Every structure is written in structure tokens, then in C-alpha cells.
Amino acid sequence: MLNLDQYAYLSNLSKQDSLEKLIFSLLTLIVCIWANEPVISIIIMLIMGGITVFRGGTSLKVFLKLLSIPSAFLLISVIAIGIDVTKNPEALWGPMRVLNSYIGLSVVGLPVAVNLFFKALGAVSCLYYLILSTPIVDLLSALESLGVPSLLREMMGLIYRFIFVFIETAQEMHLAQRARLGYTTLRGSYRSLGTLISNLLVQALRKSEALYTALEARGYQGELRVLEDAEDRITKGYLGIIGTNLGLVFITLGIRAMGRG
Amino acid sequence: MGKIILETKELTFAYPDGTKALQGVSVQIKAGKTTAILGNNGAGKSTLFLNLKGMLKPHGGEIFFQGEPVAYQKGEAKALWRAVGLVFQDPDNQLFSASVFQDVSFGPMNLNLSQDEVKNRVEDALQRTGISHLRNKPTHSLSYGQKKRVALAGVLAMEPKLLILDEPTAGLDPAGIEEIMGLIQEMQQKSGISVMISTHDIDLVPLYCDEVYVLNQGRIALSGPPREVFTQGQVLQELHLRLPWIAQLMEVLSKEDQFHFDAPGVTVSQARETINRWRAENK
Numbered sequence: 001m002l003n004l005d006q007y008a009y010l011s012n013l014s015k016q017d018s019l020e021k022l023i024f025s026l027l028t029l030i031v032c033i034w035a036n037e038p039v040i041s042i043i044i045m046l047i048m049g050g051i052t053v054f055r056g057g058t059s060l061k062v063f064l065k066l067l068s069i070p071s072a073f074l075l076i077s078v079i080a081i082g083i084d085v086t087k088n089p090e091a092l093w094g095p096m097r098v099l100n101s102y103i104g105l106s107v108v109g110l111p112v113a114v115n116l117f118f119k120a121l122g123a124v125s126c127l128y129y130l131i132l133s134t135p136i137v138d139l140l141s142a143l144e145s146l147g148v149p150s151l152l153r154e155m156m157g158l159i160y161r162f163i164f165v166f167i168e169t170a171q172e173m174h175l176a177q178r179a180r181l182g183y184t185t186l187r188g189s190y191r192s193l194g195t196l197i198s199n200l201l202v203q204a205l206r207k208s209e210a211l212y213t214a215l216e217a218r219g220y221q222g223e224l225r226v227l228e229d230a231e232d233r234i235t236k237g238y239l240g241i242i243g244t245n246l247g248l249v250f251i252t253l254g255i256r257a258m259g260r261g
Numbered sequence: 262m263g264k265i266i267l268e269t270k271e272l273t274f275a276y277p278d279g280t281k282a283l284q285g286v287s288v289q290i291k292a293g294k295t296t297a298i299l300g301n302n303g304a305g306k307s308t309l310f311l312n313l314k315g316m317l318k319p320h321g322g323e324i325f326f327q328g329e330p331v332a333y334q335k336g337e338a339k340a341l342w343r344a345v346g347l348v349f350q351d352p353d354n355q356l357f358s359a360s361v362f363q364d365v366s367f368g369p370m371n372l373n374l375s376q377d378e379v380k381n382r383v384e385d386a387l388q389r390t391g392i393s394h395l396r397n398k399p400t401h402s403l404s405y406g407q408k409k410r411v412a413l414a415g416v417l418a419m420e421p422k423l424l425i426l427d428e429p430t431a432g433l434d435p436a437g438i439e440e441i442m443g444l445i446q447e448m449q450q451k452s453g454i455s456v457m458i459s460t461h462d463i464d465l466v467p468l469y470c471d472e473v474y475v476l477n478q479g480r481i482a483l484s485g486p487p488r489e490v491f492t493q494g495q496v497l498q499e500l501h502l503r504l505p506w507i508a509q510l511m512e513v514l515s516k517e518d519q520f521h522f523d524a525p526g527v528t529v530s531q532a533r534e535t536i537n538r539w540r541a542e543n544k
Contacts, residue, residue: 005399135399137360161359164401210354217314217347218415219371226358227366227379229396 004131011056013133017233018142024241025130031245032122035252038115041122043248048125051133058132066132070124074117082106082113136160141228154224162207169203170196266292266327266423266455267313267345273321274308282308284479285322290423290472295449295456297466297487300476301501306459309476310425313457315341343372346421350428352408361403361411362387362396368419379418386418389448406437413441417448423455430462438462442469464505467491467527475500491527507532 008014013021032044045067053060084106089095092104106113134142140153173196177183182192212220267290274283282305290296298306311317313324315331315338324331324341331338349355358364365386369379387393390410395403403411409429416424429445430438446469449456460466466473467487475483475490477500483490491497491508504512504527511525511532520539526532 006402009397009399135359137358137363137399157359158357161357161400165353207354210349210351211357213311213316214349214355215357215367216316217349218368218419219342220367221371224357224367225370226360226363227370227376227383229360229362 005135007058007062007132008135011052011058011133013051013056014135014138015234016133017235018134018138019145020236020238020241021130021134022139022142022146023238024244025126027241027245028248029123029126031248031252032119032126035248036115036119037252037255038118039255040248040252041115041118043251044122045118045125047244048122048129052129056133063128063132066128067121067125070120074120078113078117081116082110084109150223157224165207166200166204170200173199263294264292265289268325268328269313269319269322270325271322272309272312272319272324274312274317274319276308282479283312283319286476286479286481287322288474288481288484290455290457292455293449293453294471295445295458295469296472296474297470298457298459298474298476299461299463299466299502300459304476305479306476307427310347310427310457310459313341313423313425314345314347315339343419344422346416346419346424348413348416348424348426348429350431352405352412355412355415356400356408359399359401361392361398361400364400364411365415365418368415372419382418382420383414386414389417390414390444406433406440409433409437409441410444413444421454423457426456426458428459428461430460430465438465445469463503464507467505467507467531475502487527488524488531492525511535 028044028048032041035041049060049063049067052058052063082105083103084092085098085101085103086092086106087101089102089104091107092102093107093110095102095104130139136157140157143153143156144150177192177196181188183189215224267288269286269288272283272286273281275281286305286309288296288309298309300306308317312319315324315333318333318336318338324338326340326344329340331340356364358367362383365383366379369382374382384393387396390413392407392410392414395407395411400408400411413426413429424445426445429441433441442465445456445458448454458470470487473483473485473487473490474481475497482500483493483496491504492512494504494509494512497503503509507529508525508527511522511527514520515522515525522535522539524531524535526535
């Protein structure tokens with residue numbers, strides 16, 4: 001999953017203005033949660049998936065695979081809400097007698113469960129659209145134009161950069177331990193893992209010190225000031241973004257009006 | 262004798278734990294030349310570099326930049342900060358940004374230059390190190406050799422007068438070593454920048470360096486042009502170093518096989534010249 005960023009670099013959408021993408025993603029996410037309608041959620045999933053796959057060129061397989069990760073968790077929680085055990089068969093669809101109570105799909109719970117399932121997937125697909133189209137570096141500069149404090153952005157950037165160093169170091173240590181049969185017994189495994197973790201901590205501290213020295217050597221004065229590579233970004237403007245979301249809002253209001261009337 | 266860009270006189274430095282890292286180091290770094298610092302691990306090379314960069318204040322002795330003694334404020338020497346560029350050995354310790362372009366721009370941004378100037382310098386540094394095509398790559402996806410180049414570009418963009426490289430060839434494959442050393446040489450011929458490198462790769466020194474200093478336990482044990490330093494096999498061995506292979510061959514030929522060379526040579530081309538001359542004389 002660490003290669004998610006690679007998909008973003010490969011996407012045709014990566015050249016599009018990152019602030020536009022961020023706002024599109026967040027605005028649609030908010031509409032999805034506000035609307036609270038399975039139909040809207042499904043439309044949003046289709047829009048986000050469609051843009052990512054057809055405009056961005058990310059393979060449908062990747063998108064579906066990513067959606068399947070939260071789906072697994074969602075299904076489990078949805079089952080808990082949608083299936084009910086009660087003494088009153090009226091409250092269930094397809095009640096099955098078990099001893100002296102009934103088990104079946106809850107009349108009240110099932111719509112809630114379905115709605116929840118699609119709402120969550122719709123929201124997640126908004127984020128996937130963003131992640132699969134925007135490299136972290138671009139995302140950080142978009143956050144800057146939104147006025148996110150530099151301390152937060154710097155930390156996000158550093159964490160992102162050093163997660164890879166961290167994982168590499170951990171993998172190397174783990175391999176070296178395995179090469180010396182560190183994980184052949186359960187007892188040994190616990191001990192090896194313990195030393196690995198404590199060693200990683202020491203290494204991380206050493207790395208951060210070395211980084212600080214290196215930053216100082218390049219004139220670090222407390223702020224990581226860098227220049228954005230001002231490439232020609234494709235700007236599409238906010239008309240489409242606002243239009244799409246207004247459309248979604250109107251459909252929601254329409255559905256609600258029909259439900260009442 | 263060429264102009265001297267940086268000079269130290271009797272430099273001493275000790276770490277808080279009592280390690281005497283430098284014990285009276287005097288070096289003269291010639292402008293526009295490449296100076297090599299040899300020495301085993303713990304000889305004090307990195308400490309010397311941090312002193313030359315003005316990031317550590319020496320406890321004794323003096324540093325002269327272009328003939329002027331360096332002044333310290335709050336333990337730092339601002340004159341050296343700008344004039345000396347230091348490239349660290351492990352690029353993973355130096356590269357902090359996820360974007361190559363942004364990482365290279367960090368140094369020049371700290372020099373408070375205009376955005377246009379920073380951009381020009383970054384472009385120039387990327388081009389000089391041959392990594393323009395990597396500008397939008399995420400740092401973590403680069404190979405070790407590419408990371409080394411990005412680290413070098415990040416320092417070059419600050420346009421230092423003296424470029425110090427801590428083991429620029431460590432961890433590189435033979436092609437990578439040749440590339441990075443060739444790059445440094447080419448850059449030097451074009452812009453006349455002064456270069457200082459530390460290395461364990463002794464065979465590299467006669468090829469790329471004009472001056473050699475051998476550091477041992479915080480002291481300068483040997484110094485001079487490679488052709489002079491690498492005639493002293495016995496001394497080098499005592500310092501846990503060795504002669505370059507060619508110099509070793511020439512030494513064995515003259516000691517064991519009764520060849521008499523007046524100027525043995527330390528590189529392939531020098532040795533070839535010497536042997537050809539010997540053959541012409543002894544026909």
C-alpha cells in the first residue's frame with residue numbers, strides 16, 4: 001500500500017492543479033455525508049471512480065481493490081446493525097425461528113446499515129480520488145494555499161519522507177535477525193522483535209540528529225523553506241466542482257421532497 | 262604556488278566526552294584544486310570538516326578564509342557557512358523533502374535570494390549533476406547513486422567557493438564512482454571551484470586529487486602531492502593505509518627486480534610513461 005503515491009505520480013490527473021483536486025474531494029465528501037442518501041453515495045462513488053479510472057488512467061482493478069479494504073470492515077459492522085434477534089417476528093424480514101426468538105434482517109436496521117455502507121464507501125472514494133491523483137508533495141502545497149500552518153505541513157512532509165527510511169531500516173534489521181535464526185522459536189521471536197524495536201528507536205534518534213546537522217549545514221534557521229517547482233498546472237476552474245456538487249445537493253433535496261410528499 | 266582559499270593553523274578540538282578529535286591540524290587548501298583527506302575511521306576527518314564549515318568552533322588554533330582570520334559569533338562562523346559547502350556521506354541523512362526539486366531549493370532559499378534566483382540556481386545545479394529528469398521524482402524512489410547526486414546538487418545550488426565531500430564514493434558501484442568523480446572534475450574545470458574530499462578509496466586519489474593530507478589520530482601525518490606522498494609506503498603502512506596499487510607495483514619492481522626509476526609514478530599513465538622511458542634507456 002506504500003506504493004499508493006506511485007499511482008498518483010503515474011496518474012494523468014497529477015498535472016492538474018492540486019488545490020482544485022483537494023477542494024473537489026473535500027466538498028464532495030461533505031455533500032456525501034450531509035446528503036445521507038444511498039443513491040447520492042452511489043453516484044459519488046461512480047463519479048470519483050469514473051474520474052480516477054477514465055480521466056486519470058488508474059486501472060479499475062486498483063480502485064476496486066482499494067475500495068475492498070474498507071468494504072471488509074464495513075461488512076462486518078453492517079451485519080451487526082442489519083441483522084437482529086428479537087421475539088417479535090414483525091420487526092424482521094425473513095424471520096427464522098431459533099429456540100423461542102427470531103433471527104432475521106431488521107426492518108429498521110437494514111436501511112440504516114445499507115445507507116451507512118454506501119455513505120462510508122462514497123466518502124472513502126472521495127479520498128481515494130485525491131490520493132490516486134495527487135502526490136503528497138503537491139498535496140502539501142495545496143494545504144499551504146489553504147492556510148494550514150507551516151509546522152503541520154513540515155511535519156507531514158518529514159514523516160512522509162522518513163517513513164520510507166524507517167521501514168527500510170526495519171526490514172534490513174529484520175532480515176539480518178532472520179539470517180541469524182532470530183525467529184525460529186516463539187521465545188526467540190519475541191526477543192528478536194523486542195531488540196528490533198528498541199534498536200529502531202535508537203537508530204531513529206541518531207538519524208534525526210544527523211538530519212539536523214545536515215540541515216544546519218545548508219543554513220537551516222528553524223523553518224524548512226523550499227521553492228515549489230512552478231510547473232504549468234492544468235487549471236479547470238471551480239465551475240465544474242461547484243456545479244457537480246450543486247447538482248448532488250439538488251438531487252438530494254428532490255429525493256427528500258419525494259419521500260415527504 | 263597557487264592561491265590558498267582556506268587555511269588552518271594548529272587547529273584543536275575535543276568533544277564533551279573528552280575525545281580529542283583534532284590535536285593541532287594545519288592544512289592549506291589550494292583554490293581551484295582538489296584536496297584529499299585520507300585517514301582511517303575515527304581519525305578526525307568529519308570533525309575537521311565540521312570545523313571548516315564553521316559549524317563547530319575550534320578550541321584552539323585559527324582558521325583563515327582567503328587570508329582573513331574567521332570570526333565567530335555564538336559559536337558559529339557565518340563567513341564559512343556561506344563559502345563552504347558540505348555534502349554528507351549518507352544522502353538519506355541529508356535529503357529531507359519528498360521532492361527532488363524542493364530539496365535542492367532548500368539551501369538557496371536559506372540564503373535569502375529572490376525566487377527567480379533560487380529557481381535558476383536549482384535548475385543549474387540539477388543540470389550540472391545530470392539529474393534534471395529526476396526533478397519531480399519522489400526522493401524515496403531514487404537509487405543510492407541518484408540520491409548522492411541530489412545531495413550534491415543541494416549543496417552546489419548554494420554556490421560555495423569550497424566544496425567538501427565526505428566520502429563521495431562510499432557505497433557506489435565502480436561506474437557510479439567514475440561518474441561522480443568525473444562530474445566533480447568536470448565541474449572544477451568549468452567553474453574553478455575548490456574541492457576537498459575524504460575517502461578510503463586510495464586508488465582514486467592519484468587520479469582525481471592534486472593534494473593529499475593524511476590524518477591520523479587528530480594530527481596530520483603526511484602531506485603533499487600524490488606523487489610525493491605515495492612514495493612513502495612504509496609510513497603509510499604504519500598509519501594503517503596502503504599505497505595505490507600502481508605505486509605498490511612500481512615499488513616492488515624497483516626493490517625486488519632491479520628496475521631503477523627516477524620518478525616511479527602513481528597512476529597508470531604515469532607508470533606507463535616511466536616504464537617506457539626506462540625501456541628506451543636500457544635497450
